Amino acid sequence: MNHDAVLEQKKIMESEWGGGKAPFGVSWRKYMMWIFIVSDAFTFGAFLAAYGLFRVTSEAWPNTYEVFTAFPLIPFEAPMLFVAMMTFILICSSFTMALAVSASYKNDRANALKFLGLTILGGSIFLLCQVYEWYHFIHDGASLTGNPWGTPLFSASFFMITGFHGLHVLSGLILLTITALKVKRGFYERRGSYEGVEIVGLYWHFVDLVWVFVFTFFYLL
Amino acid sequence: MKTSGRLDGLLFVLFFIIGLIACIWYLIRHDPGFLPLASEHGGFIDNLFVVTLIITGIVFILTHVLLVFFTFRYKGNGNGEKAFWYPDNKKLEIIWTIVPAVIIVALIVWGQVGWAKIFHTNPPDDAFVVEIVGEQFAWNIRYPGEDGEFGRTNPELITRTNPIGLDRTDPAAEDDIVVLNELRVPLDHPVLLKLRSKDVIHSVFLPNFRVKMDAVPGMTTTFSFKPTVEGEFDLLxxxxxxxxxxxxxxxxxxxxxxxxEVWLSEQREMN
Amino acid sequence: MKTRYLVPMILLAAFLFAACGNGEEDRRADRRPAEAVEIDPATAATAVTTVHFEGTAPDPQRISMAADRSCQELHTEPVYDRVVIVNEDGTLANVFVYVKEGLEGKSFPVPGEGAVLDQVGCMYTPRVFGLQVGQELIMRNSDATLHNVHASPTANREFNIGQPVQGMENTRTFNQEEVMIPFKCDVHPWMSAYAGVLPHPYFGVTGEDNGTVVLDNLPPGEYVIAAWHEEYGEQTQRITLGESERQELTFTFRSDPA
Amino acid sequence: MASEHAVGTVEHHKETFISKYVFSYDHKMIGKQYMITALVWALIGMALSWIMRIQLAYPAEQMPWLETVLGRYAEGGILAPEYYLAMMTMHGTIMVFFVLTAGLIGTFGNFLIPLQIGARDMAFPFINMLSYWTFFLASVIMLLSFFVESGPAAAGWTVYPPLSAIAAAIPGSGAGQTLWLLSIGVFIVSSLFGSLNYIVTVLNMRTKGMTMGRMPLTVWAIFIAAILGLLAFPVLLSGAIMLLLDKNLATSFFIPAGLYIGGELLSYEGGSPILWQHIFWFFGHPEVYIVALPALGICSEVIATYARKPLFGYKAMVASLLAIAFLSFIVWGHHMFVSGMNPFLGSVFVLTTILIAVPSAVKVFNWLATLWRGKLHFTPAMLFAIGLVSLFITGGLTGIFLGNAPIDIQLHDTYFVVAHFHFVMGAAALFGIFAGIYHWFPKMYGRMMNNTMGKLHFWLTFIGIYLIFFPMHFMGTTGVPRRYYAFTEFEYTMQYGGMNEFITIAALITGAAQIIFLINFFGSMYLGKKAERNPWNATSLEWTTDDPMPGHGNWKGEIPMVYRGPHQFSTPEGKEDYVMQSDNTGFEGLEREN
Incomplete structure (x- = not known):
């Protein structure tokens, strides 16, 4: 066998993609989460694209600044204030999630647990806010088949998109809770890797990112 | 590993030859082409079809001759004798990437010229306009009448005797003629079809005119063509x-x- | 190692649940039989109902069967859509007359013989008819073309049966009382028929020869008799029938509600 | 990260019947489960096509036995039009999703990926097991829809609303359609589970020396198909959710205002039926390649093996797979040239669509070049692979007609389309399955299939496919529309009465020929000749396992290392006419160094 082939084989055996190891040092768990996120992004992408089409083709689209004006305990109208607050809370929870991941990297169990707890808190508040938002929207007469502000596609796509996102937040909260319990019991410490926290973190950032898109396209624009 | 195979190679050859003969026999005997042409733009479609048929036919026969010949010719004896070592040939591969690409681009360009003629040119103002409203399972054909305008319709007004919900209070609707399943178009005169649907998606297919367009509820689609042959044809x-x-x-x-026009005035009286 | 089967078990349970849920639907059809009524022929009463028409009947609309040439070939003379048919004696045909109230809680045997809805010459025959809850409805296609019987009830289950072949018959039954169920043929938009489904046998349709319906063999009592016409709607009258009594009722439909 | 790679060190706990055959974690068993389920579905799908064919050949003929078989779907021995459409819809759905998608990527993706890249199992065997059982659940739900009162879905496998969304429009759009949507939703989840595993396993679990460029073409094809599935299926999921809401909760995403159906004005408002078509075909066209690519991959590998030649232009073959996959996402509009879509968009789609012909042509020419001067061994697998090439050429060329929009005006929704996709997607993919089964059966069950029966099966099927589908080109050119219950209503379609009868007889015979396969398949499982470890003298890693039928974990000892590319047949240096990828001749000592 010629020398070149041997050299090449040597190079291959040491290379990142040469087999026998994970390219970029990313474990299969993390790959799976990334790939799932890409796939799920297409689900949301399809919803948002459909929403965009409804909006462009509808003769009149309600002005969201006139629709989402409720804020608990405030007697006057505060357009978009509530949803801006929700968005802020969710972004904060993304921030605490990042802190939890970095704490877990330092094997700082107490801080990891603390920031995970804060993330769960933020997520729960967001979800409760969304319940309020839905309650108010329904109270004002919106349903899947109609609403007082015009085309029923408005309320239907609102319920569909925020509902689908809310389901994601809910499952994220469940995942976070499980992860937090595992951190508390020292599962990751024993394993020697806090990767689980990082993976849930990826999912949580994704859910937040989707919300930013929903917020931009549905509420702001 | 021993395998027989002379028979298989032979069968491939036989199957190809017999199949080809059967096709040619059938083509001569039954002439199963497009239905007789009756529209202007259809000639373009027919030509494009025939040229594509010739090109793909050549490719079909060429590749199959090779495939069948190779299977017939290169039978191994299964004793571990080596085949010809030929893992790749860049030049060859580039050739058979580029050549099909060029042929295909030519077909696309030619096709697009015709496509533009069919869809991107506005029908003339004096085009004969007919509206077809599909429903399960009939075609409501509406002629605008003398004023050349279609009256308003409203699905709430649909009854058994007013199948498309024509709003008779609209002056433009007064002379509208609605008949069932009977599409009459003038000879050698541009026709503009406006298609709608009452319920589900239908598709107006006039095989002789090489016309096909979906009738989608909630929107109006159009197709314009020029009939060139007098007679009676099918609408599917x-x-x-x-x-x-x-x-x-x-x-x-x-x-x-x-x-x-005589027929239209008769219909108007009946309406 | 038990937990590894947890998820598949849940899936399996979900499937079984779905399978059972499906069975539920079929069981709904069973109805508890109410008390059967014995009618004494000696005391049975009779209500004779005549339906009159006042005013001018609208001109019948001509049906163009050019839409389906296999239908057109079945007729040599023009066909009219006869929604309003006024008989020579001034009575109105195709009125469905029935006992609307007064028989609640009683049950009557279901006739073994089915009611027939025929399709002849691309028209429904009869146009208006009645049948009992649970009685078979036999739908027949006597034409050599496709018909479909599309019933759009509200209380009963909707059905839509295609009948592509001449002589084809399909049967269905209705489980709920409903007056009237419209029938349509989607292939021939001009075709329509109406059926009244009642839990008792006291109904009839006025004919083209006379506009009278005799509701006999009724147990004595107080009733609401109704008459329904597809163009002019429903009218009701309350009557009390004594033993063996015979009463005559008259309904009058007017072309213009003056 | 070395520990991550060792996922494959399977704990050898005690295997029970349930853990071995039912809720198995072993990728090989899961692959077989997919295969058997898909075979059962294939039989059901075929039976449905028989019913359709009998109706088309003998319309309006009263066949009392039909009522015996179909019950209320054929009252009086006549298949009613609404149930003909239901049979047609279910035939399409079953074949596309449950047979071709699950049967190809599910079977061979699971069975082959770890074996061919040198892994002990998939990255996440638990998700792999779930993937099969969610697929099973989807199957059960779909099967249930045959038993609901109004019958299964009947709006075509493309389920265009409003027809599919409104029960009054066609009986199948009642409970049957709801179950259809649910089943497809579950199927998408299953497909997601599968794709996650395939992709991650290929990326992360390759044995030492197995670079991406040394993977057998089957793995490449399945890898790419998995990516397609990952990106295409979620879009269908979104669409299915919206359609389900439209159907059952009266939203109007896809349903416009003012519909008048069954004598009633419906209260929907504002939706767009065209949107569904965009969503569906954005999924639907990649789906075609999710089905086709694995078959093409199998075909490439089988041809190289039995031609005893390296696959000609391995890199071009991979590149063409990638090109086809990429293009498949931007061609969906060619299903909608006459749907009322803006004709300018049509022009764009013409370009992208017909461009797919280029990588497809490259594949065909490379296959031919692989056959050239080979030493061909006509095993059943090889015959099916050659057959696939022929079918792929035939079906691919007709795509050039349909992709060119002006011709499509005439041919859209005619039997020409039926012929086209049955060749290029249906039959070609089916041949891929058969080639794969004949080729890997010894590794699956440790026994050989019967050669003579295999060949008989091939010839009957191959000739049968041509007899069934080739004449449909003629019918389509004349303008015979598809999805017709009978061709009795138009004079020009009636001229094909004899042809329809001919096609039906061919379909019945071809279908019956599959019994030969079933006998061979199940018979060989128990009675076949015991297989050697590498009966075909093939080169890829699965043939290096210790037994013909490897246990869980695949290799008893260490996983072999890879020293060279796949399909190394008749190399000038080698002693024999094949060199296995794990053969370390010339590389002695390299392994120890590491």
Whole structure:
């Protein structure tokens, strides 16, 4: 066998993609989460694209600044204030999630647990806010088949998109809770890797990112 | 590992030859081409079809001759004798990437010229306008009448005697003529079809005129063409629309404008 | 190692649940039989109902069967859409007359013989008819073309049966009382028929020869008799029938509600 | 990260019947489960096509036995039009999703990926097991829809609303359609589970020396198909959710205002039926390649093996797979040239669509070049692979007609389309399955299939496919529309009465020929000749396992290392006419160094 082939084989055996190891040092768990996120992004992408089409083709689209004006305990109208607050809370929870991941990297169990707890808190508040938002929207007469502000596609796509996102937040909260319990019991410490926290973190950032898109396209624009 | 195979190679050859003969026999005997042409733009479609058929036919026969010949010729004995070592040939591969690409781009460009003629040119102002409203399972054909304008319609007004919900309070609707399944168009005169649907998606298919366009509820689609042959033709539905899809039959009558106008005035009296 | 089967078990349970849920639907059809009524022929009463028409009947609309040439070939003379048929004696045909109230809680045997809805010459025959809850409805296609019987009830289950072949018959039954169920043929938009489904046998349709319906063999009592016409709607009258009594009722439909 | 790679060190706990055959974690068993389920579905799908064919050949003929078989779907021995459409819809759905998608990527993706890249199992065997059982659940739900009162879905496998969304429009759009949507939703989840595993396993679990460029073409094809599935299926999921809401909760995403159906004005408002078509075909066209690519991959590998030649232009073959996959996402509009879509968009789609012909042509020419001067061994697998090439050429060329929009005006929704996709997607993919089964059966069950029966099966099927589908080109050119219950209503379609009868007889015979396969398949499982470890003298890693039928974990000892590319047949240096990828001749000592 010629020398070149041997050299090449040597190079291959040491290379990142040469087999026998994970390219970029990313474990299969993390790959799976990334790939799932890409796939799920297409689900949301399809919803948002459909929403965009409804909006462009509808003769009149309600002005969201006139629709989402409720804020608990405030007697006057505060357009978009509530949803801006929700968005802020969710972004904060993304921030605490990042802190939890970095704490877990330092094997700082107490801080990891603390920031995970804060993330769960933020997520729960967001979800409760969304319940309020839905309650108010329904109270004002919106349903899947109609609403007082015009085309029923408005309320239907609102319920569909925020509902689908809310389901994601809910499952994220469940995942976070499980992860937090595992951190508390020292599962990751024993394993020697806090990767689980990082993976849930990826999912949580994704859910937040989707919300930013929903917020931009549905509420702001 | 021992395998027989002389027979298989031979069978491939036989199958190819017999199949080819059977096809040619059938083509000569039954002439199963497009239905007789009756529209202007259809000639382009027919030509494009025939040219594509010739090109793909050559490719089909060439590749199959090679495939069949190779299977016939290169039978191994299964004793571990080596085949010809030939893992790749860049030049060859580039050739058979580029050549099909060029042929295909030519076909696309030519096709697009015709496509533009069919869809991107506005029908003339004096085009004969007919509206076709599909429903399960019939075609409501509406002629605008003397004023050349279609009256308002409103689905809330639909009854058995007013199948498209024509709003008779609209002056433009007064002389509208609605008939069932009978599409009459003038000879050698541009026709503009406006298609709508009452319920599900239908598709107006006039095989002789090389016309096909979906009738989609909630929107109006159009197709314009020029009939060139007098006579009676078929109107079919080409989009699955329910259990009566297969017999959603309409009739197309092409006649000189004068005769058509006589018929229209008869219909107006009956309406 | 038990937990590894947890998820598949849940899936399996979900499937079984779905399978059972499906069975539920079929069981709904069973109805508890109410008390059967014995009618004494000696005391049975009779209500004779005549339906009159006043005013001018609208001109019948001509049906163009050019839409389906296999239908057109079945007729040599023009066909009219006869929604309003006024008989020579001034009575109105195709009125469905029935006992609307007064028989609640009683049950009557279901006739073994089915009611027939025929399709002849691309028209429904009869146009208006009645049948009992649970009685078979036989739908027949006597034409050599596709018909479909599309019933759009509200209380009963909707059905839509295609009949592509001449002589084809399909049967269905209705489980709920409903007056009237419209029938349509989607292939021939001009075709329509109406059926009244009642839990008792006291109904009839006025004919083209006379506009009288005799509701006999009724147990004595107080009733609401109704008459329904597809163009002019429903009218009701309350009557009390004594033993063996015979009463005559008259309904009058007017062309213009003056 | 070395520990991550060792996922494959399977704990050898005690295997029970349930853990071995039912809720198995072993990728090989899961692959077989997919295969058997898909075979059962294939039989059901075929039976449905028989019913359709009998109706088309003998319309309006009273066949009392039909009522015996179909019950209320054929009262009085006549298949009613609404149930003909239901049979047609279910035939399409079953074949596309449950046979071709699950049967190809599910079977061979699971069975082959770890074996061919040198892994002990998939990255996440638990998700792999779930993937099969969610697929099973989807199957059960779909099967249930045959038993609901109004019958299964009947709006075509493309389920265009409003027909599919409104029960009054066609009986199948009642409970049957709801179950259809649910089943497809579950199927998408299953497909997601599968894709996650395939992709991650290929990326992360390759044995030492197995670079991406040394993977057998089957793995490449399945890898790419998995990516397609990952990106295409979620879009269908979104669409299915919206359609389900439209159907059952009266939203109007896809349903416009003012519909008048069954004598009633419906209260929907504002939706767009065209949107569904965009969503569906954005999924639907990649789906075609999710089905086709694995078959093409199998075909490439089988041809190289039995031609005893390296696959000609391995890199071009991979590149063409990638090109086809990429293009498949931007061609969906060619299903909608006459749907009322803006004709300018049509022009764009013409370009992208017909461009797919280029990588497809490259594949065909490379296959031919692989056969050239080979030493061909005509095993059943090889015959099916050659057959696939022929079918792929035939079906691919007709795509050039349909992709060119002006011709499509005439041919859209005619039997020409039926012929086209049955060749290029249906039959070609089916041949891929058969080639794969004949080729890997010894590794699956440790026994050989019967050669003579295999060949008989091939010839009957191959000739049968041509007899069934080739004449449909003629019918389509004449303008015979598809999805017709009978061709009795138009004079020009009636001229094909004899042809329809001919096609039906061919379909019945071809279908019956599959019994030969079933006998061979199940018979060989128990009675076949015991297989050697590498009966075909093939080169890829699965043939290096210790037994013909490897246990869980695949290799008893260490996983072999890879020293060279796949399909190394008749190399000038080698002693024999094949060199296995794990053969370390010339590389002695390299392994120890590491």
């Amino acid at each position: 539905c080409a989009e699955l629309c329910g259990l009566g899809h297969y017999r959603m039959r309409g009739y197309v009558v092409v006649q000189p404008m004068e005769e058509l």
